[in-house]
Amino acid sequence: MAFNYWPFINKNKTTTEKDTQITVIPDHVAIIMDGNGRWAKQRGLPRITGHKQGMDNVKQIVEVANTYEVKVLTLYAFSTENWKRPEQEVNFLMKLPQEFLSVYLPDLIKENVKIEVIGHLERLPKSTQKAINNALEKTKHNTGLILNIAMNYGSRLEMVDVVKSIAEDIRLNKLTPDQIDEQTINQRLYTSHLPEPDLLIRTSGEIRLSNFLLWQLAYTEFWFTDAYWPAFSEHEFKQALLAYQQRKRRYGGLE
Numbered sequence: 001m002a003f004n005y006w007p008f009i010n011k012n013k014t015t016t017e018k019d020t021q022i023t024v025i026p027d028h029v030a031i032i033m034d035g036n037g038r039w040a041k042q043r044g045l046p047r048i049t050g051h052k053q054g055m056d057n058v059k060q061i062v063e064v065a066n067t068y069e070v071k072v073l074t075l076y077a078f079s080t081e082n083w084k085r086p087e088q089e090v091n092f093l094m095k096l097p098q099e100f101l102s103v104y105l106p107d108l109i110k111e112n113v114k115i116e117v118i119g120h121l122e123r124l125p126k127s128t129q130k131a132i133n134n135a136l137e138k139t140k141h142n143t144g145l146i147l148n149i150a151m152n153y154g155s156r157l158e159m160v161d162v163v164k165s166i167a168e169d170i171r172l173n174k175l176t177p178d179q180i181d182e183q184t185i186n187q188r189l190y191t192s193h194l195p196e197p198d199l200l201i202r203t204s205g206e207i208r209l210s211n212f213l214l215w216q217l218a219y220t221e222f223w224f225t226d227a228y229w230p231a232f233s234e235h236e237f238k239q240a241l242l243a244y245q246q247r248k249r250r251y252g253g254l255e
């Protein structure tokens with residue numbers, strides 16, 4: 001499908017200057033990018049135009065996160081439940097990573113961004129898998145922001161994978177049941193090498209987790225906004241950071 005015939009829509013404005021009011025930066029920000037469809041509907045556009053605009057907004061927000069020296073940005077791009085959508089929309093979403101990388105990979109490389117992915121990629125089209133593998137390879141030595149894209153990701157599926165891996169180690173006598181602790185699980189998560197998210201943002205006014213990083217979000221701070229993802233701009237990102245720095249994180253203990 002040709003993307004270049006799509007209506008031109010103004011991009012959100014971003015600056016590359018840090019707001020000096022923001023002094024506490026979360027290492028890991030996770031975002032549930034919701035509201036592409038409603039954003040498009042409000043404008044009388046097809047849902048997939050919302051997804052295309054959402055894709056462009058990913059690049060804008062990567063720039064902002066990079067400016068604030070966030071270390072990891074995990075984005076929920078396609079869930080294991082999103083297969084229930086109409087075939088045309090699923091096909092479009094399946095191609096988005098490829099489209100994103102064909103447009104933005106050169107910039108991301110220059111900006112020292114390291115691309116990673118979590119989820120069951122084997123169900124994605126071969127061409128999308130190829131584009132992702134190429135991006136992983138080309139950015140593997142980059143030392144800036146880790147852009148971690150969750151694609152065909154579901155937290156329950158991740159837990160099933162963890163349980164299978166533990167069961168297999170028990171079968172092979174590498175592990176006994178009484179040796180299982182939180183570390184045994186942490187080491188087997190798709191995100192085992194990453195810090196847990198400090199801040200979770202969900203756009204579009206929905207207040208739920210939708211099977212995203214259920215284990216990893218145990219002590220994460222949540223921030224919700226009514227803005228639809230394509231309209232989520234530097235301004236909202238800064239609002240989230242300002243709210244985050246007011247939070248007192250006690251992890252179940254006392255201050």
Ligand code: FPP
Pocket residue numbers: 033034035036037038039051054055058076077078079082093096097100149204229
């Ligand atoms: C939810 O909004 C959004 C998605 C299912 C897709 C999110 C994907 C992107 C923002 C682009 C992905 C970019 C890359 C780089 C792969 P919705 O469609 O459910 O919105 P609605 O609730 O308003 O209908």
